[in-house]
Amino acid sequence: MADESKEPKPVHVPTGDKPASSTPPVSTPSGKPADASAPAAPPKPPAPAAPKPPVVLQTPLDNEFVTRFRAKFGAALLEAMEDRKQAILIVERARLVEIALHLRDDEKFDMLSDLTAVDWPKRDRRFEVVLNVYSFAKNERLRLKVLAADAEEVPSVVGVWPTANWQEREVFDMFGIVFSGHPDLKRILLPDEWQGYPLRKDYDILQQDTAWVRENLGIESGQ
Amino acid sequence: MGPQHPSTHGVLRVKLKLDGERVIGSECIIGYLHRGVEKIAENRTYQQFAPYVDRMDYVAAVSSGLGYCEAVEKLLVVEAPPRARVIRTILTELQRIASHLLWLGTHALDIGALTPLFYCFREREEILKIFEKYCGARLTTHAFRIGGLQYEAYDTLEKDVERFCKDFESRIVEYETLLTQNRIWIGRTKGVGILTAADAIAFGVTGPVLRASGVKWDIRKAMPYAAYDQYKFEIPVGTTGDTYDRYLVRMEEMRQSRLICLQAIENIPSGPIMGKVGKVLKPPPGEVYHAIEAPKGEIGYYIVSDGTVQPYRVHIRPPSFINLQAFDRMVRGHLVADVVAIIGTIDIVLGEVDR
Numbered sequence: 001m002a003d004e005s006k007e008p009k010p011v012h013v014p015t016g017d018k019p020a021s022s023t024p025p026v027s028t029p030s031g032k033p034a035d036a037s038a039p040a041a042p043p044k045p046p047a048p049a050a051p052k053p054p055v056v057l058q059t060p061l062d063n064e065f066v067t068r069f070r071a072k073f074g075a076a077l078l079e080a081m082e083d084r085k086q087a088i089l090i091v092e093r094a095r096l097v098e099i100a101l102h103l104r105d106d107e108k109f110d111m112l113s114d115l116t117a118v119d120w121p122k123r124d125r126r127f128e129v130v131l132n133v134y135s136f137a138k139n140e141r142l143r144l145k146v147l148a149a150d151a152e153e154v155p156s157v158v159g160v161w162p163t164a165n166w167q168e169r170e171v172f173d174m175f176g177i178v179f180s181g182h183p184d185l186k187r188i189l190l191p192d193e194w195q196g197y198p199l200r201k202d203y204d205i206l207q208q209d210t211a212w213v214r215e216n217l218g219i220e221s222g223q
Numbered sequence: 224m225g226p227q228h229p230s231t232h233g234v235l236r237v238k239l240k241l242d243g244e245r246v247i248g249s250e251c252i253i254g255y256l257h258r259g260v261e262k263i264a265e266n267r268t269y270q271q272f273a274p275y276v277d278r279m280d281y282v283a284a285v286s287s288g289l290g291y292c293e294a295v296e297k298l299l300v301v302e303a304p305p306r307a308r309v310i311r312t313i314l315t316e317l318q319r320i321a322s323h324l325l326w327l328g329t330h331a332l333d334i335g336a337l338t339p340l341f342y343c344f345r346e347r348e349e350i351l352k353i354f355e356k357y358c359g360a361r362l363t364t365h366a367f368r369i370g371g372l373q374y375e376a377y378d379t380l381e382k383d384v385e386r387f388c389k390d391f392e393s394r395i396v397e398y399e400t401l402l403t404q405n406r407i408w409i410g411r412t413k414g415v416g417i418l419t420a421a422d423a424i425a426f427g428v429t430g431p432v433l434r435a436s437g438v439k440w441d442i443r444k445a446m447p448y449a450a451y452d453q454y455k456f457e458i459p460v461g462t463t464g465d466t467y468d469r470y471l472v473r474m475e476e477m478r479q480s481r482l483i484c485l486q487a488i489e490n491i492p493s494g495p496i497m498g499k500v501g502k503v504l505k506p507p508p509g510e511v512y513h514a515i516e517a518p519k520g521e522i523g524y525y526i527v528s529d530g531t532v533q534p535y536r537v538h539i540r541p542p543s544f545i546n547l548q549a550f551d552r553m554v555r556g557h558l559v560a561d562v563v564a565i566i567g568t569i570d571i572v573l574g575e576v577d578r
Contacts, residue, residue, distance in 0.1 A: 057300070057509050083509045084297060111424050113514065114523050114540040132512050132525065132540075136424070136438070139445050143512065163427030166548050174261075189254035189577060198262055205266045 058083045065107070073099060078147075086143060093146040093154060097181075100131075100144075100160040109133040109142055112161035117171045119201045125149045127177055131157070148177060156182040174199035191216070224562065233573030237550075237562065244558045249551045253544075256577035264537035269295050269504045270369060272537065277363040279541060280575040282325050284364050285318035285354070286517040287575075292367045293448055294513035294524035298506040299369070301499065305492045307371035308450040313384060313487045314357065314366055315449065316480040320391070321350040322518035322570075323473045323480075330470075330567035331402065334411045339401055346394050349387050356383070370500035381488040388481050395477060402470070412466040416553035416565040419464060426549040430520025430542055432569060435472045436464035442516040449515075454486045466568040473570075505532055519543055519570050539578060543571040 061080040069089070070077050076092040076099065091099050103109040114132040125147035133142050148154050156179035157164045168179045169188040176197035179185055186192060195209045213219060224237045234255035240248035260279065264272045276291045277284035289311055296303060303311070328343030351361040356377055358366050366372075402408045418428065423436040433440060441458045443451040459475035461468030506528040514523035520542030529535040546569050554565050 057507055084300065084511050086512060088510075112427055113521065114512070114525060114538070116525060116538040118527055118536045130525065130538075132523070136440060141512065161427065162425045163545060163548060166544065187254075189257040191254075198259060203262075205262055 061087055061089075072102065086141065088143045088145060090145045090147070093148060093152070096144075096146050096155045097157060097160060100157045103133060103142070103144070104160055107135065108137040109135045109140075111136065112157070112163050112167075113141070115157075115164050115167035115171065117175045117177055117199075119175060119199065121201045123147075125152070127154075127175060129154050129171065129177065133161075153178045153180040155180055156185075158182055173197075176200070233571075235547075235566070235571070235573055235576070237566070239554075239559065239562065241559065244560075246554050246557055246559065246562060249554050249562075251547060251550060253547070253573070253576050256573050258578065260578040261537055261539065264534055266533065268532045269506070269534060272534070273367075273369065274363065274365045276539070277365055278574060279539065279578055280322075280517065280519065280522075280543065280572045281362055282572055283318050283322040283518045284362060285314050285366050286322075286515065287522060288365060288367050289315050289449065290513065290515040290517065290522045290524055292369050293515065294511060294526050295369045295504070295506065296498070296500075297513050298509070298511045298526055298528055299500060299504060300507070301370060303371045303498050304495045305450070306494045307367075307496045307498070309453075309487055309491050310372060310376055310380075310496070311367055312450040312454075313380075313484055313491075314354070316483045316487070317350045317353060317384070317387075319480045319518045320477050321347045323477050324350075326473065326518075326567075326570045327398065327470075330564075330570075331408075333563045333567045334408070336402065336405070336408065339398055342394065342397060342401075346387075346391060349390075353380070353383050353387065356380075368497070369504060371495070371497035373497075375496055376491070381491070384484055384488050388485050391477075391481050395474065395481075399474065403474075409467065411561075411564055412470060412568075414463075415466045415557060415561050416568055417463060417465045418549055418553050422552055423464065423549065426552065427545045428520070428549050430516070430518070430546065430570075431469055431472045431476060432520065432546050432549070434458065435461035435469040437462055442514060442521060446514075448513075450487065451483075454483045456480075456483050466564055469568045503532055505530060514540065517542055519572070519575070520546055541575040541578060543569075543573075543575040544578075547571050547576055 059082050061082040066080045073095065076095045077089060078092065079090040081088050111134045112131060113134045116130050118128045118130060120126055120128065127148045129146050129148060131144040133144060146154060154177055156168055158168065159181070165183070166188060168182055169185060171177050172179060172185055173187040173190055174197055187194065191212065194212055196203055196207065208221070210221070213221065224239060236252040238250040238252065239246050260275055263275055273288065273291055276287040280287050324343040324347040328340035331339040354364050354366070355361050357380065358364050358374055418432065418436050420436045420438050423433045423438060437460055439458050439460045444458060456479045459472045459479070461472050508528055508530040510525070510527040512523060512525045514521045521540065522542055523540035525538040525540070526534055527536040550565065550569060554562055557565065
């Protein structure tokens with residue numbers, strides 16, 4: 001078992017006649033011919049797999065789109081990469097709205113599927129705000145990221161994609177990230193008076209706003 | 224209205240600004256069912272978290288589970304074997320029918336038609352029985368596992384599905400007889416809660432609501448997952464984007480789901496049902512966004528791994544939450560009585576809105 005834990009490696013499961021058009025293809029970089037799919041002798045496959053070169057899942061992204069993007073925004077593009085065949089752009093926070101407009105109007109990423117954040121407390125800029133956009137015309141997804149430190153505000157994209165309204169409120173609610181220019185930034189899932197931002201990494205899973213719980217629910221703890 | 228109003232399907236509170244009987248503004252107050260699912264995820268292993276996603280959209284747990292399992296599989300860079308994918312597809316399509324049936328029954332009930340509810344629940348019961356036979360649970364099924372399936376299909380699964388599909392063809396006709404040409408139904412739904420295609424896209428609306436606005440987009444076709452690339456089916460679309468169109472779209476979707484099930488049981492490949500995943504899952508560091516077409520729209524999972532057994536971050540894009548945002552746009556200018564119809568037509572589940 002301890003052995004197995006070390007190998008979340010790409011195992012190529014023979015998928016028969018699966019046409020190339022299936023799910024955005026799961027990359028199988030090492031392409032191990034694990035065709036002995038049958039319950040066959042398990043000792044064999046792991047043996048050659050041991051000195052396997054480290055799987056590279058993140059690679060720099062450099063395609064036509066990125067070239068175009070870099071030509072237009074230059075230094076505002078901090079990094080372009082690919083993770084498991086999904087494109088990711090890290091861009092300058094201050095120019096987010098301008099970039100969003102460009103993506104929506106010129107690159108046809110007309111739908112914002114999802115907006116969220118990730119907290120990395122040990123980094124210089126602890127928050128990553130993540131936007132997943134989709135283009136109907138190209139049938140493509142793109143992930144856009146901006147970085148923000150604790151007290152730094154992130155420009156709101158509600159003016160570009162109105163759907164960002166509730167999603168930015170949720171991020172504010174859970175992480176305390178302030179979106180400048182948001183029309184009505186207030187908590188959405190938690191009570192308005194709640195203290196603390198639960199999805200920050202320094203907010204323990206058992207932590208709660210005890211004062212609020214006592215006052216409003218009349219109990220000592222909601223746990 | 225709410226949070227304890229029978230038409231809100233749970234605990235949704237809607238503040239309405241009225242001019243006489245006419246709605247001139249609205250605000251949804253949500254969060255009554257917030258459980259902090261995303262925080263829980265960070266404190267569980269990948270497998271331990273899987274049952275929690277069933278508790279979001281608890282009337283379509285199979286679909287939420289499929290999305291989560293596939294997202295983690297993508298993160299692990301493994302694939303479920305073909306047999307597992309086909310069985311997943313069958314169960315997920317049955318779940319779509321069950322979810323739409325629940326929607327139809329309650330939506331009609333809200334508007335004042337009592338009868339369809341009984342018919343819808345009769346058929347939904349058959350589907351839940353199939354789930355029960357397959358995995359022992361009816362609602363919060365946890366039917367799939369990361370990497371494939373835990374349970375082999377039971378002996379008469381194909382037969383049960385086939386029998387259901389055979390009966391179901393004429394059952395849809397029954398519902399339609401009750402509603403489609405019904406003058407009261409038409410009066411209460413036509414022209415109510417219109418959402419244009421441009422608005423729908425701007426608000427990020429997905430699923431049947433988006434399609435009823437005339438956008439022919441379905442993730443099962445656009446970015447096929449499970450075994451959907453093997454089956455023929457149509458994507459129904461509406462023209463005006465009103466409540467009646469959304470009704471027609473969902474009715475047709477049930478027919479299409481039935482066809483998918485019939486095609487899928489024809490030929491379930493043999494072979495293993497579990498891909499090669501270890502007992503302890505440690506996905507390589509990185510991140511993935513994976514979305515599937517749940518009955519209510521795009522359910523997306525954004526998962527970040529730091530290489531440990533617990534996810535570093537799981538974010539769920541819940542279709543109900545995002546679709547509900549368009550409510551304000553749809554309700555303005557209508558009468559108070561229409562609010563009920565419009566809440567019903569978006570087809571929300573508060574467990575998923577609040578998470």
